[in-house]
Amino acid sequence: MATGGVPIREEGSGGSRRPRAGVVTMRHDHLLTxxxxxxxxxxxxxxxxxxxxxxxxxxxxxxxxxxxxxxxxxxxxxxxxxxxxxxxxxxxxxxxxxxxxxxxxxxxxxxxxxxxxxxxxxxxxxxxxxxxxxxxxxxxxxxxxxxxxxxxxxxxxSQTLLDLHTIAENAGLDDLTIGVMGDLKYGRTVHSLAHALTNFDVRQHFISPESLRLPRSVRYDLHEAGANVREHEELEAVLPELDVLYVTRIQRERFPDEEEYEKVAGQYRISAETLDAAKDDVAVMHPLPRIDEIDPEIDDLPNATYFDQAHxxxxxxxxxxxxxxxxxxxxx
Amino acid sequence: MATGGVPIREEGSGGSRRPRAGVVTMRHDHLLTxxxxxxxxxxxxxxxxxxxxxxxxxxxxxxxxxxxxxxxxxxxxxxxxxxxxxxxxxxxxxxxxxxxxxxxxxxxxxxxxxxxxxxxxxxxxxxxxxxxxxxxxxxxxxxxxxxxxxxxxxxxxSQTLLDLHTIAENAGLDDLTIGVMGDLKYGRTVHSLAHALTNFDVRQHFISPESLRLPRSVRYDLHEAGANVREHEELEAVLPELDVLYVTRIQRERFPDEEEYEKVAGQYRISAETLDAAKDDVAVMHPLPRIDEIDPEIDDLPNATYFDQAHxxxxxxxxxxxxxxxxxxxxx
Amino acid sequence: MATGGVPIREEGSGGSRRPRAGVVTMRHDHLLTxxxxxxxxxxxxxxxxxxxxxxxxxxxxxxxxxxxxxxxxxxxxxxxxxxxxxxxxxxxxxxxxxxxxxxxxxxxxxxxxxxxxxxxxxxxxxxxxxxxxxxxxxxxxxxxxxxxxxxxxxxxxSQTLLDLHTIAENAGLDDLTIGVMGDLKYGRTVHSLAHALTNFDVRQHFISPESLRLPRSVRYDLHEAGANVREHEELEAVLPELDVLYVTRIQRERFPDEEEYEKVAGQYRISAETLDAAKDDVAVMHPLPRIDEIDPEIDDLPNATYFDQAHxxxxxxxxxxxxxxxxxxxxx
Missing domain, CATH: 3.40.50.1370 (Aspartate/ornithine carbamoyltransferase)
Structure with a gap:
C-alpha cells in the first residue's frame, strides 16, 4: 500500500485509446507497443x-x-x-x-x-x-x-518486456512496490513500463522534480487503467518501502542553464549511502547508458541490477x- | 514490331569492344558486366x-x-x-x-x-x-x-540479371515489347539492360526528354548488336503496345534550375490514370528507390512489379x- | 651474429614492468599484450x-x-x-x-x-x-x-602473433636475422614484435632515421630481455644478412614540412633493385596498409610476403x- 505522495486522480479527455489485445500468443502479429x-x-x-x-x-x-x-x-x-x-x-x-x-x-x-x-x-x-x-x-x-x-x-x-522480466526475476510482479525516479516527463521507457505494470498488483511511486513529472496524458492513462500510483519530489519519503528502485537519466539538454541542471540532477543521484535507508535487497535498475545517476560504488553491491537488466x-x-x-x- | 518513334541507325567509330563470352557456366570467373x-x-x-x-x-x-x-x-x-x-x-x-x-x-x-x-x-x-x-x-x-x-x-x-528475371517471370523474354522511360542518359541500369535484351526477341522503346536520351555510344552499341530499338519523347505513342514499362528516376541535379526540372520530370511520372491507356497486364518496373516517378496509388494494382523486382x-x-x-x- | 650498427646498451630506470606469464595455455585469460x-x-x-x-x-x-x-x-x-x-x-x-x-x-x-x-x-x-x-x-x-x-x-x-607466424612460416624463428625498417618511434607493431622475438634466437636490426629510432624505453626493455639488437641509419650495411625485412610506413604527419618528409621517406622505400643486394629468399613483410614504402613491382616477386602476412x-x-x-x- 502506497504511503504519502500525491495520488493521481485526473479528469480530462481520454481521447480514443486502443483496446487491449486479448490474444494469448502473438503469432504472426507485429509488436508495436x-x-x-x-x-x-x-x-x-x-x-x-x-x-x-x-x-x-x-x-x-x-x-x-x-x-x-x-x-x-x-x-x-x-x-x-x-x-x-x-x-x-x-x-x-x-x-x-x-x-x-x-x-x-x-x-x-x-x-x-x-x-x-x-x-x-x-x-x-x-x-x-x-x-x-x-x-x-x-x-x-x-x-x-x-x-x-x-x-x-x-x-x-521490448525494453518494457526486459524491464518486466528483470523485475519478475528480482522481486516478482505481484505485491510489488516500485519507485521510478528521474526524468519522468520525456522517458518513454518509464511511460511504457508504468502502463505495463497496471496488469499486475503493483504500487508505483514516481519521484522527480516538478518540472519533469509524468505528463498529464500518462497520468490520465494510468488512472484509467486503475493503477496504484503516487508522485513525490523526494526519494526519502518512499525509499524504505521499495522493492525496486528504477533510476533514469535527467538530461542536461532539458534545462535552460548548467547551474539549474546541476542543482536538480544532484538530488536524483544515488550512492551506496543512499541505499542505507532502503530495504536490504532493493533492486536498483537503470535502462542504461548512465552518466552519473548511479555511483559506480553501487556496481559491486548485490543491489546493482542494471547490468543484468541489459543482459x-x-x-x-x-x-x-x-x-x-x-x-x-x-x-x- | 515497334511502331513509330525514331529507329536507331548510327554510324560512328565503334572502338574496340569486348567479345561476348561463350561460356555456358560461369565457374570460377568474375562477373564484371x-x-x-x-x-x-x-x-x-x-x-x-x-x-x-x-x-x-x-x-x-x-x-x-x-x-x-x-x-x-x-x-x-x-x-x-x-x-x-x-x-x-x-x-x-x-x-x-x-x-x-x-x-x-x-x-x-x-x-x-x-x-x-x-x-x-x-x-x-x-x-x-x-x-x-x-x-x-x-x-x-x-x-x-x-x-x-x-x-x-x-x-x-546483378541488377541487370534481376531485371531480366523479373521481366521473364512477368512477361517472358521472347516476343516482348518493353518501354524504358526516364533518365536514359545517365542510367547505367538502363544501358546494361538494353544490351542484355539484345540476346532475346525484344522490341525496345526508349522514352525520355531530348536532353536525357540514350548516349550516342549506347545507341551505337545496341545498333551493332542488332537491337530492335526506337526512341520517343512521349509515352502516349507507344504505351498501348508495352508488355513492360520500366520507369527510372530523373535526377534533379541534372537540371540547371528547379523550374526546368519540374517541367520535365512531371511529364515522365505515371499514375493509375496513365495506365488506363496501357495493356491490362502491363508490368510496371523501377529499380528503386523511387521518389515520385510512380504514384503510390499504383502500388496496390497488380501491375506494380517494382517490389517483386527488388525482392x-x-x-x-x-x-x-x-x-x-x-x-x-x-x-x- | 649481428655485424656493424650500434648495439643497444642503455642504463636508465626500468620502472615496474609486468612479469612474464608462465602459463602454457591461455584458457579463460584475456590477451592484452x-x-x-x-x-x-x-x-x-x-x-x-x-x-x-x-x-x-x-x-x-x-x-x-x-x-x-x-x-x-x-x-x-x-x-x-x-x-x-x-x-x-x-x-x-x-x-x-x-x-x-x-x-x-x-x-x-x-x-x-x-x-x-x-x-x-x-x-x-x-x-x-x-x-x-x-x-x-x-x-x-x-x-x-x-x-x-x-x-x-x-x-x-594478435598483430604480433600473426607477424611471428609469418616469420615462422617463411624463415623460421630460430637462428634468424631480421631487419625492421621505417618508423620505429611510433610503431607499436614494431615494439611488440621486437619484444616477442626476444623469446627466440634472433638477431634484430633496426633501420631508421635518427629522428624515428626506437624510443629509449623500448631499447631499455629489449636490453633487459637480453635481446640481440643493433640500430642503423642505412639499410645497405645490413641488408645482405637479412632473412626477413620488415618495412613500416613513415608517416607524413610526423614531419614539420613536406620537403623534410620526402627526403627522409625516400631513403626508406624499397624497390626490386633494392633487393638485388639481399639474400635471394629474403621475406619482405609489411603490416599494411602501405602507401609507397614498397614498390608494387615487388608484389609479383616470391619475396613479397605482406599479403600472406595479412591473410x-x-x-x-x-x-x-x-x-x-x-x-x-x-x-x-
Whole structure:
C-alpha cells in the first residue's frame, strides 16, 4: 500500500485509446507497443525468456536460417546488439540496413518503400525510427512480423518486456512496490513500463522534480487503467518501502542553464549511502547508458541490477522473436 | 514490331569492344558486366534463380561456411542487403569491409591492395566502387570470384540479371515489347539492360526528354548488336503496345534550375490514370528507390512489379553466388 | 651474429614492468599484450594456427554458436575483418558494436559500462580503442575473454602473433636475422614484435632515421630481455644478412614540412633493385596498409610476403579464439 505522495486522480479527455489485445500468443502479429500485450501475453514472453535465460546458447537449432532485418534509422548500441545476439542464439541471423547516411533513405526513399523492400529479404523486421508512430505506419505495409525497437517519443516494447522480466526475476510482479525516479516527463521507457505494470498488483511511486513529472496524458492513462500510483519530489519519503528502485537519466539538454541542471540532477543521484535507508535487497535498475545517476560504488553491491537488466535483453528478445517466428520457423 | 518513334541507325567509330563470352557456366570467373554473359549464361542464372525463388529458405545447406566479402566503397542499401541475404540463404555468411571512412582506404591504401588482402579472408567478393572500371581492375588482382556490384557510371550486372528475371517471370523474354522511360542518359541500369535484351526477341522503346536520351555510344552499341530499338519523347505513342514499362528516376541535379526540372520530370511520372491507356497486364518496373516517378496509388494494382523486382535480388544473387562458388562449395 | 650498427646498451630506470606469464595455455585469460605470452604460449598459438591455415574452411563445427563481440572504438579494416572471418571459420559469429558515432559512447557511457553490457551478449570480446591501457582497464570489468585488438600507442598482440607466424612460416624463428625498417618511434607493431622475438634466437636490426629510432624505453626493455639488437641509419650495411625485412610506413604527419618528409621517406622505400643486394629468399613483410614504402613491382616477386602476412590474420586469430574459448566451446 502506497504511503504519502500525491495520488493521481485526473479528469480530462481520454481521447480514443486502443483496446487491449486479448490474444494469448502473438503469432504472426507485429509488436508495436507494450500496450497491446495482455497480462497473459506478458507472462508467455517472460516464461519463455526464463527458459532461454537458463541457457542462452542451447537453442541454436530453434530457428535455423531465420533472418531478422535490423532497420535502425537512429543509433542504438544495446538494443541493436541484443536483437542481433537474440537472432543468432536462436540459430538465425540478421541483415543490417546500416546507417541512414549510407542508405537509400538519403536518396529520399519513403519508410514505406524501404520496409516493403526489406520484407522481401527477411523473416522479421526490427525497426527503430526517430518519428513517433513510424513503426505502426511501417507495419501496415509489411506481412512479416515487425517489432518496434523504439519510435522517438513513442514506444519501445521490448525494453518494457526486459524491464518486466528483470523485475519478475528480482522481486516478482505481484505485491510489488516500485519507485521510478528521474526524468519522468520525456522517458518513454518509464511511460511504457508504468502502463505495463497496471496488469499486475503493483504500487508505483514516481519521484522527480516538478518540472519533469509524468505528463498529464500518462497520468490520465494510468488512472484509467486503475493503477496504484503516487508522485513525490523526494526519494526519502518512499525509499524504505521499495522493492525496486528504477533510476533514469535527467538530461542536461532539458534545462535552460548548467547551474539549474546541476542543482536538480544532484538530488536524483544515488550512492551506496543512499541505499542505507532502503530495504536490504532493493533492486536498483537503470535502462542504461548512465552518466552519473548511479555511483559506480553501487556496481559491486548485490543491489546493482542494471547490468543484468541489459543482459536480459537477449533472452527476452529471443522469446519475442521465437513467438513472432513460431509459424515460420515451425521446428519444435 | 515497334511502331513509330525514331529507329536507331548510327554510324560512328565503334572502338574496340569486348567479345561476348561463350561460356555456358560461369565457374570460377568474375562477373564484371552483363555484356560478358551469353544468352545461355543468362538462362542458366535465371533457371537457377527460379529454383531458389520457389523456396528461398530451402537451400541453407548449399554453401555452408562460404564467406562473401562485401566491399562497398559507396553506399547501397538494397544491393548490399540482398547480397547479404543471398549469401545467408545459401548457408554462407558475409564479412563486411564497412564504410570507407572507417577503412584503410582512408589511410591511402590502393584498391588493388585492399582486394588482395580481402581475398585471403573470403571465398568471393562483391565490390561496389564509385569509379568506372574499378571492378575490372580489381578482378585482375584476385583469384576468388569477384562480382561487380556497381562501378560508378559503368556496370551493375546483378541488377541487370534481376531485371531480366523479373521481366521473364512477368512477361517472358521472347516476343516482348518493353518501354524504358526516364533518365536514359545517365542510367547505367538502363544501358546494361538494353544490351542484355539484345540476346532475346525484344522490341525496345526508349522514352525520355531530348536532353536525357540514350548516349550516342549506347545507341551505337545496341545498333551493332542488332537491337530492335526506337526512341520517343512521349509515352502516349507507344504505351498501348508495352508488355513492360520500366520507369527510372530523373535526377534533379541534372537540371540547371528547379523550374526546368519540374517541367520535365512531371511529364515522365505515371499514375493509375496513365495506365488506363496501357495493356491490362502491363508490368510496371523501377529499380528503386523511387521518389515520385510512380504514384503510390499504383502500388496496390497488380501491375506494380517494382517490389517483386527488388525482392528478386535475393534469388538472382543466390543463383549468381551459387554458380560462382560451384567448385568451391562443391556440395551438390 | 649481428655485424656493424650500434648495439643497444642503455642504463636508465626500468620502472615496474609486468612479469612474464608462465602459463602454457591461455584458457579463460584475456590477451592484452604480447608480453604476457611465454615462448610456450607463442608456440602453442602458432602450432594451432598452422593447423587452421592448412584448411581454414575445415573447422566450421569447432565453436558452433560462439559469439565474438567486435568493439572497435576506432576504425580498422583488416583487423576487424580478420577477427570476423576467424570467428566465422570456427563456426561462430560476431556481433558488432558499430561505429562509435552510432553508439552509446556518444551519449557519454564509460568504457567499463559498455564492456559490462556487451559481456552479457557475447562469449568473447575483441576491443580496439584509441587510448593506451584501455584494454587492460576494460578487462578488469569482464569475465569473458577479452582480446586487445589495439589500444592506441599501446599493444596489439594478435598483430604480433600473426607477424611471428609469418616469420615462422617463411624463415623460421630460430637462428634468424631480421631487419625492421621505417618508423620505429611510433610503431607499436614494431615494439611488440621486437619484444616477442626476444623469446627466440634472433638477431634484430633496426633501420631508421635518427629522428624515428626506437624510443629509449623500448631499447631499455629489449636490453633487459637480453635481446640481440643493433640500430642503423642505412639499410645497405645490413641488408645482405637479412632473412626477413620488415618495412613500416613513415608517416607524413610526423614531419614539420613536406620537403623534410620526402627526403627522409625516400631513403626508406624499397624497390626490386633494392633487393638485388639481399639474400635471394629474403621475406619482405609489411603490416599494411602501405602507401609507397614498397614498390608494387615487388608484389609479383616470391619475396613479397605482406599479403600472406595479412591473410595469416585469419588462422592466427582462429587459434587465439580457439584457445580463449576452449572451455566455453568444449567441443573437442
Amino acid at each position: 507494450a500496450k497491446q500485450l495482455s497480462r497473459a501475453d506478458i507472462e508467455a514472453v517472460l516464461a519463455r525468456a526464463r527458459e532461454f535465460a537458463d541457457d542462452p546458447a542451447a537453442h541454436a537449432d530453434r530457428h535455423p536460417g531465420a533472418l531478422l532485418a535490423l532497420c535502425f534509422f537512429e543509433p542504438s548500441t544495446r538494443t541493436k546488439m541484443s536483437f542481433e545476439t537474440a537472432a543468432k542464439r536462436l540459430g538465425g541471423d540478421v541483415i543490417d540496413m546500416g546507417a541512414v547516411e549510407d542508405s537509400s533513405v538519403k536518396k529520399g526513399e519513403s519508410l514505406a518503400d524501404t520496409v516493403r523492400v526489406v520484407e522481401g529479404y527477411a523473416d522479421a523486421i526490427a525497426l527503430r525510427h526517430p518519428s513517433q508512430g513510424a513503426a505502426r505506419m511501417a507495419s501496415e505495409f509489411v506481412d512479416v512480423p515487425l517489432v518496434n525497437a523504439g519510435d522517438g517519443a513513442g514506444h519501445h516494447p 536480459n535483453g537477449v533472452p527476452v528478445r529471443m522469446a519475442l522473436l521465437d513467438l513472432l517466428l513460431e509459424d515460420g520457423g515451425g521446428d519444435e | 552483363a555484356k560478358q554473359l551469353s544468352r545461355a549464361d543468362i538462362e542458366a542464372v535465371l533457371a537457377r534463380a527460379r529454383e531458389f525463388a520457389d523456396d528461398p529458405a530451402a537451400h541453407a545447406d548449399r554453401h555452408p561456411g562460404a564467406l562473401l566479402a562485401l566491399c562497398f566503397f559507396e553506399p547501397s542499401t538494397r544491393t548490399k542487403m540482398s547480397f547479404e541475404t543471398a549469401a545467408k540463404r545459401l548457408g554462407g555468411d558475409v564479412i563486411d569491409m564497412g564504410a570507407v571512412e572507417d577503412s584503410s582506404v582512408k589511410k591511402g591504401e590502393s584498391l588493388a591492395d585492399t582486394v588482395r588482402v580481402v581475398e585471403g579472408y573470403a571465398d568471393a567478393i562483391a565490390l561496389r566502387h564509385p569509379s568506372q572500371g574499378a571492378a575490372r581492375m580489381a578482378s585482375e588482382f584476385v583469384d576468388v570470384p569477384l562480382v561487380n556490384a556497381g562501378d560508378g557510371a559503368g556496370h551493375h550486372p 528478386n535480388g535475393v534469388p538472382v544473387r543466390m543463383a549468381l553466388l551459387d554458380l560462382l562458388l560451384e567448385d568451391g562449395g562443391g556440395d551438390e | 604480447a608480453k604476457q605470452l611465454s615462448r610456450a604460449d607463442i608456440e602453442a598459438v602458432l602450432a594451432r594456427a598452422r593447423e587452421f591455415a592448412d584448411d581454414p574452411a575445415a573447422h566450421a563445427d569447432r565453436h558452433p554458436g560462439a559469439l565474438l563481440a567486435l568493439c572497435f572504438f576506432e576504425p580498422s579494416t583488416r583487423t576487424k575483418m580478420s577477427f570476423e572471418t576467424a570467428a566465422k571459420r570456427l563456426g561462430g559469429d560476431v556481433i558488432d558494436m558499430g561505429a562509435v558515432e552510432d553508439s552509446s559512447v556518444k551519449k557519454g557511457e564509460s568504457l567499463a559500462d559498455t564492456v559490462r553490457v556487451v559481456e552479457g551478449y557475447a562469449d568473447a570480446i575483441a576491443l580496439r580503442h584509441p587510448s593506451q591501457g584501455a584494454a587492460r582497464m576494460a578487462s578488469e570489468f569482464v569475465d569473458v575473454p577479452l582480446v586487445n585488438a589495439g589500444d592506441g600507442a599501446g599493444h596489439h598482440p 595469416n590474420g585469419v588462422p592466427v586469430r582462429m587459434a587465439l579464439l580457439d584457445l580463449l574459448l576452449e572451455d566455453g566451446g568444449g567441443d573437442e
